[in-house]
Amino acid sequence: MRKKSYCWLAAGILLIAANLRLPITMMPPLIPWLKSQLGFPTNMSGLLTTIPLLIFALLSPLIASFGVKHGNTRVLLGSLIFLVIGSYLRIIPNSWLLLLATMLVGIGISGGNVLLPAVIQEYFPRKTVVLTSLYTFMMGFVASLGTGAAAPIAQKVGLGSAMALISLFGVIALFVWFIAVRSLPQENSTKKATTHSARASSLLKYPLTWMITFFFGAQSLLYYSLLTWLPSFWSESGFSTTASGLLATLFQLCGMPLSLLTPIIARKRSGMYFISCLMGGGFSIGIIGLLLFQKNFVANVLLAILLGVASGASFSMCVVYFQRKTSSVIETAQMSGIAQSCGYVLAACGPVFSGIINGWTHSWVGIFLVYTLLALIMGVDGICIARHQPLNTGIDDQNIN
Numbered sequence: 447m448r449k450k451s452y453c454w455l456a457a458g459i460l461l462i463a464a465n466l467r468l469p470i471t472m473m474p475p476l477i478p479w480l481k482s483q484l485g486f487p488t489n490m491s492g493l494l495t496t497i498p499l500l501i502f503a504l505l506s507p508l509i510a511s512f513g514v515k516h517g518n519t520r521v522l523l524g525s526l527i528f529l530v531i532g533s534y535l536r537i538i539p540n541s542w543l544l545l546l547a548t549m550l551v552g553i554g555i556s557g558g559n560v561l562l563p564a565v566i567q568e569y570f571p572r573k574t575v576v577l578t579s580l581y582t583f584m585m586g587f588v589a590s591l592g593t594g595a596a597a598p599i600a601q602k603v604g605l606g607s608a609m610a611l612i613s614l615f616g617v618i619a620l621f622v623w624f625i626a627v628r629s630l631p632q633e634n635s636t637k638k639a640t641t642h643s644a645r646a647s648s649l650l651k652y653p654l655t656w657m658i659t660f661f662f663g664a665q666s667l668l669y670y671s672l673l674t675w676l677p678s679f680w681s682e683s684g685f686s687t688t689a690s691g692l693l694a695t696l697f698q699l700c701g702m703p704l705s706l707l708t709p710i711i712a713r714k715r716s717g718m719y720f721i722s723c724l725m726g727g728g729f730s731i732g733i734i735g736l737l738l739f740q741k742n743f744v745a746n747v748l749l750a751i752l753l754g755v756a757s758g759a760s761f762s763m764c765v766v767y768f769q770r771k772t773s774s775v776i777e778t779a780q781m782s783g784i785a786q787s788c789g790y791v792l793a794a795c796g797p798v799f800s801g802i803i804n805g806w807t808h809s810w811v812g813i814f815l816v817y818t819l820l821a822l823i824m825g826v827d828g829i830c831i832a833r834h835q836p837l838n839t840g841i842d843d844q845n846i847n
Contacts, residue, residue, distance in 0.1 A: 454626035455519075455569055456577065461619035462522065462558045463581040467589035469533060469551045470498055472612050475597040479605040486541050494548055499670070499794035501552030502559060503787050509560045510783025514776055518561045518568065519627045525557020526620040533613035537606045554616075559786055563768045564779040574769055575709045582705040582762040588615065590698045649780050654834050657827055658767050662785040664824040665760035666793035668729055668817060672697065672753060674797035679810055683740045696750040701758020708762035718766075718832035721759050726825015728756030730818045737814055760824070767831055773838040781837075 473494045480486040512521045532550025535543060566577045592612055600608035649655045676697060680690040704724075711717040732753035739745035764785070772778045800813050 451626070451629040452569070454622060454629050455565075458619065458623040458626040459562060459566060459577060460580055460584050461615070461622050462526065462562060463584040464588040465526075465529060465616050465619055466555055466558050466562075466585045468592040468612065468615055469529070469555065470495055471589040472592035472596040472609070475593060476600055476605060476608065478597075479600050480544070483605055484539055484541050484544065486544065493545060495670075495674070496794050496798070497545065497548045498552035498555060499790045501549060502556050502790035503794065505553060505556040506560050506783040506787040506790070508783075509556055510779040513561050513564065513779045518565050518775075518779065519623075519630060522557050522561050522565065523620075523623055523627050525554045525561075526616065526623055527554075528557075529554025530613070530616045530620050533616050534610065536613075537609050539606070556786075560782045561779060563765050563782050564775050567769050567778050568775040575713060578709040578762070578765055578769065579706045582709070582758075582765060583702055586698070586702045586705050586758060590695070590702070593698065594695065649777065649784060649837065652837055654771060654831065654837055655781065655784060657831050657834070658764070658771065658781060659785040659788045661767065661824055661827050661831060662764045662789035663792040664820050664827070665725070665757070665764060666789040667796035668821060668824075669757045669761070670793045671796040671800050671817065672757070675800055675804075675810075675813075676750075676753075679736065680746065682810075683746075685743065685746070689743060693746055693750045696747065697754045697757070700751045700754030701756075701761075704755050704758040705762045708759045709766050712763060712766045712770075715832055718763075719829055721763050722825050722828030722832060725756050725760045725763065725828060726822050728752050728759075729821030729824070732756065733814045733818045733821065737811060756821075763828065771831065771834065771836045773836050777837055 477486075477494075509521060509525070528550050532547045532552075532554060535547035535550065538544075538547075562581060563578070566574055566581065570577050596608060596612060599611060603611070673694075677690045677694045680693050681687065685693070708721055712721055732749045735745065735749045735752075739749070768778050768782045768785070772781050803813055804810060
């Protein structure tokens with residue numbers, strides 16, 4: 447493949463990564479405008495986050511299968527079309543159309559979530575670490591920008607124009623990825639892999655699959671639950687809205703350095719052990735610290751940073767496991783699909799059940815203790831995954847090239 451084609455592919459990967467969280471994280475700051483201009487009910491606002499997560503859970507295995515049959519790059523192109531259509535349908539001032547558009551956005555993001563690790567492994571086998579680092583960094587960085595910029599942009603140009611401007615990231619990604627796919631040779635390893643897909647054993651019978659699936663589910667539940675409820679916790683602790691927002695922003699931004707460094711650190715098994723301990727310990731100490739230093743703003747700044755570091759490392763580690771603990775592009779896509787399908791069910795349920803339990807008990811103690819236990823188990827699970835040999839279901843890259 448020509449050098450120019452590789453450049454288009456690499457640029458496309460990073461632009462798709464920029465859209466994996468942005469269409470979700472941009473919406474919560476816009477809820478006041480949705481309520482005032484569309485009459486969108488406050489009690490339905492959570493659906494703008496929950497619907498994409500449920501779509502991820504339902505479609506992830508199917509997308510992995512489509513990628514094997516039709517080619518990962520082509521399926522990604524179709525996913526981006528859904529993403530762009532859904533993003534711009536949200537501009538139309540209608541509450542029900544907003545929910546439908548959110549479903550389309552979820553379909554679009556699902557393609558990138560599942561297939562990007564496989565595409566990186568397939569086309570950049572010698573630069574997997576670098577591109578994985580940049581991909582996870584780009585995802586978190588742009589998502590944080592979307593969260594911070596959505597409300598100020600809406601104040602200046604209005605709700606519809608704000609969503610249209612931010613959604614330009616999706617249009618640019620679609621344009622670049624279209625050129626990248628057109629520049630690929632007609633036959634590539636993914637296309638040849640379709641002739642071998644029938645021989646691929648189901649990954650569900652391997653313990654390592656369930657270990658990685660639990661790991662992804664645990665980190666998803668912790669991230670989305672904390673993202674949803676930490677601002678409320680800090681407000682109830684007596685901090686102002688501005689201070690709570692600052693702490694929430696720190697939580698998101700401080701994950702980016704570790705999302706960039708984790709694939710590099712985890713190149714060796716000792717690095718995997720270190721990251722697993724950092725994640726389990728970071729989440730556990732951070733969550734317990736929130737209960738112990740509830741009124742201390744300086745302590746909460748440090749705890750927000752610690753929790754952000756743990757969350758950034760945990761997602762990047764999932765991508766590393768998808769790539770390093772499988773033996774072929776097919777296995778990577780299948781493992782990614784299975785883990786994300788189950789993981790996003792937990793991610794969707796976590797914030798909901800946390801809110802219900804808090805409403806019953808009027809306390810965060812029980813919820814945070816469950817989070818702490820889950821974080822410790824996740825850390826041990828990560829160490830066990832690091833010790834485990836990669837899967838080999840009988841399909842390797844030599845067979846499909």
